[in-house]
Amino acid sequence: AFVEIDSPGYLRIKAQIDYTDSKSVDNSREIVIRAVEKIQTLLIDGEPGRSITESETFFLQNALIPVPEELIESFFISSNIINLGSIQDIEIKDYDVIFLANVPDFSNELSNRLNDFVKSGGGLVVFPGDNINASFYNQELHEKLNLLPASYGKILPIEGSNSVLSLQASGYNHPLVELWNDPGAGTLGDVKTFKAFELILKDGVDSNIAIQYNNGSAAVIEADVGLGKVYQFSSSADTEWNDLPVKAAFLPIVHRVVGSVISRMDSGLNIQVGDTFIRKVPQSWINKEATISHSKSETATFINAEISDDGGNVQFNQVNSSGIYDLKLTEPFELIQFSATSDPRESNPEKLSGPQIERLKEISSNFIESSSLNEITSAINQKRKGAEIWPLLLLAALLLTLLELYLSQKFSQEK
Template sequence: MSFIHPALLFGILAVSVPIIIHLLNRRKFQRVVWAAMRFLRVSVEQNQRRMRVEDLILLALRCLLVALLALALARPALRSAAGGLLGARVTGLLLLDNSYSLSHSDGVASRFDKARQAAEQVVNAAPVGSALAVHLVSDTVNAIVPEPTHDMNLVRKVIREARLSDRASDLLPVLKQSVDTLRRARGMRKEIYLVTDTQALGWRQLGEINKLLISARQEQIKVHLIMVGEPAPQNLGVSRLRLASGLTPINESLRFEAQVSNYGREEVRSVKVNLSVNGDPPMDETVIDVLPGGAAKSVSLFAKLRGEGFHSVAVRLPPDRLPADDRRSLALRAVKEVRVLLVDGDPGREPRESQVFFLRHALQPVPLAEASQYFVKTTIITTPDLPGARLDDYEAVILANVSEFPEASLAGLQQYLRRGGGLMIFPGPLTLATSYNELLGKKAGLLPATLGAVRGQAESEDQFFTLQEKDYTHPLVEIWNDPGAGTLGSARFFRFFALQPVPWKPSAEPPENQARNGAPGEAGEPRVVLKYSDGSPAVMERAWGLGRVILFSSTANTAWNDLPVRPAFVPLVHRALGALAQRQDEGLNVRVGDRFIYRLANEHLGKDVVIRHPGEPTTAQRDLRRVELVSGTPTLRFEGTDHSGVYEASIAGDAARTIKFAAQPDAAESDLADLSADQFKMLESAAQLIRWKPGVSMREWVERERVGTELWLPLLLAVVLLAVTETILAQWFSRTK
């Protein structure tokens, strides 16, 4: 047995009070000779023994009542077999959740502020001689005090200085790692304190977590789940931001698509959404009239990029109590022009008969007089001219009905793709599938699919195939999920090559090494961009080196299909060109927590790079990295993307070369829905669950768990029973005999 308030045991000394009163109240007799006294004496002698016994019974009851009251105030408790002695030292892990849902505020303090207060109370409740480690947890573990330390001042300091991140939460791997750590630790008493909020997302693998907690309890590892924060019924957030235009020319109106989600149950009206570039005042703004609860809506916003180089675009909502998702950023690189080499496999006798006629007009959708001023610059050559062409002068090369690719140009094409070039292939009647499959497929490993048998009849307009009309998943065609963007399903395909995706096995090498090695087994995974309505691939792509290859299954003119005369052809071609030309800039936008990797020119090798985190320029955190050689290419790598927003990387000695990249948070973390009552019960069955609020004593909660079952209530009931018994007996003993 142990006592939570042992100092109050001194109250047992009050047992002496009834005894002293009893002694003081004893009658002192004076002998007086009186004849009548003889009769009284006989009466007293007859009752004296009974009265003495009654007085002693009442005295004992009063002493016991005082002693039990003192014990109840000292709060005794029975310790479990694993408990040990009161004050036994604890070896513990303090896990402080710093995922971005804890940035939610009640108007006075954020959940993270409350979590730090609760964590400090845990430290203060630790018995003398205990050792604690401190880990910041989200979807990863940041061990700020890696091993348990006896220096509680250090523990308090790191808790007060802990920073919130914009990461999502995933508590199963966090708890697994913590339990494994304590299994290896020494010490009789091992405890885990997880300070988090009540958001259900982090507990999405609750069944596995519950099994883990039960297993830990069986191994004498106590787990305390300390939950802070009140329910958050309403929240709006920017759940997605992307460039819808495909290309990023300067001084052209670019369309951006932002998705706003209502994570609450009630509808919200008049939601203002604005877009700004490089932190300047908003360039565009729109209003969502009604956004129902649980719904999401996409809006289009427009902006211009005024100069070449890197830019940042941000979409904002009016601030609410979860600020982390009220803004979403995108980094991109603006270009002055995009140069495209069109290889015409069959020029024909008239311009309209050319294989690239529709391609050229789609790439330059302006009057002929303005074509020279348009940002897409096209150069047209024929197949015999291909070996002499300088591919590095172009951002993309498009083959249209080219019978076979010259083997002499294969090495140059591979080198071009390794450096970040793009290749687009439109087959046709002249295409020799066997040559493509052998040379560009088996030998070079460039093709995402082999060209199979030809399906359909070009001469028959009554029988045709169509493209899928919904459920677009590839980024190149996702915009057609919005009915307002038009449709791809209206195009008719009379003849096409069956595309058979090539087998692919992930390389064991890191991605940054794979990107520089063009070997077939290390090319990117083949992906279906677009399907026919029967599910067969219509367009496929794969990354190769720093470049990309896009393979269509039908012609670029109207010989086998009527897609070139459909409204969707122009945006489809522009988005495909954007995927080729901006392949090396895809890494400018990463998910919060992911590594940023960017390849640089040879002159930057070995130079220092200062990386400024999101925030005000004067106060933002800065890190230093060096451009290193990775698989023969100067590469900048940065893994500290714990906060959403725009980062700036400045290369020493090159003031004009500042790279902007953006980290975007996981939109799922914006859903603040709480655990259900049944889920809380499941957790309570496997661990101690504490719903912490300001003013709650963590010491009381934790020590109650340590000492076991408290006995103060039974003792207090015994005190009441004794008081009633003493009163009844006192009245009974004092009755007239």
């Protein structure tokens, strides 16, 4: 089913089944989504060219916004193309995704800004080309900042050979390309690459190979960095190194890259009960008191944003009930909603296996095995016999102590 959303903001979606059982709490689920009016992208062009069609970002721009000129304003993605010399005039935190297309190198100040941008929840997509300074990317962005998941190695195919690399023709395991597991969607195997960098993954980095070449080397690597996401391509964004930009697959790949960045931004909006809620908030939240409350609760918990490199973070570790939570800032008023659900495994109707039961018996001194609710209730009551009278015994002992003190004082005064 498709639903048209009228305005941006947080929306609650609830699914429910009408079924009566002993555990009604798992008969419904609620999630929170954030509707955005427009996704803001910034394209930094490392080789603008003499005309628009010769620029490094020409195909990228058209893949991002594949509509006629009269529909560009109403399209859900907006793009701003600049060259490296204009970056100082740009507030990069106003964008959702930044593309670097054959950008040679840049200042340490911009490197740190990009690093803060990604770790605060933004997306960075890097395309190489003949202009890039591979040593800069390797030393500054990969080794020093851990912003890029891989370093750029040797040029592929090996110089002097007549071979051309093809993208993998099957086995699409990454969400970016799982669309092509459907034979009706075609294949990526007809995409030819004439030149690419070898991408060398760093040990211990949380990354995934999204697309491979037919020789097994990585064509695209995806990594979560801080609260954001990075995509590192091995070949260019134009047709100088490959023919992907003129293939039908280029548009869905680019849109899925952008979509995964936005999904990463909102991944913390739906968590499980017991998890810690973590959310990036604007600089304006710093030193201001906010509240978090369950939608069905009349009380709220006061909370403050913690200072980070580019704004602030809110953390809340008392997510003890399922449902919708409201995070509110009063002045100026801002609202963030998130959802907590119980672990689906708690609703698993399958019986415990023999080894699982034996393990429970080992760690529990009061193990009750029964499929009848009445039997379980009776067994619990039997175990609790005598437990209800200990408060009365304690009260009696206290009264006797007070009586003894009173009598001792009384008789000592009479003497």
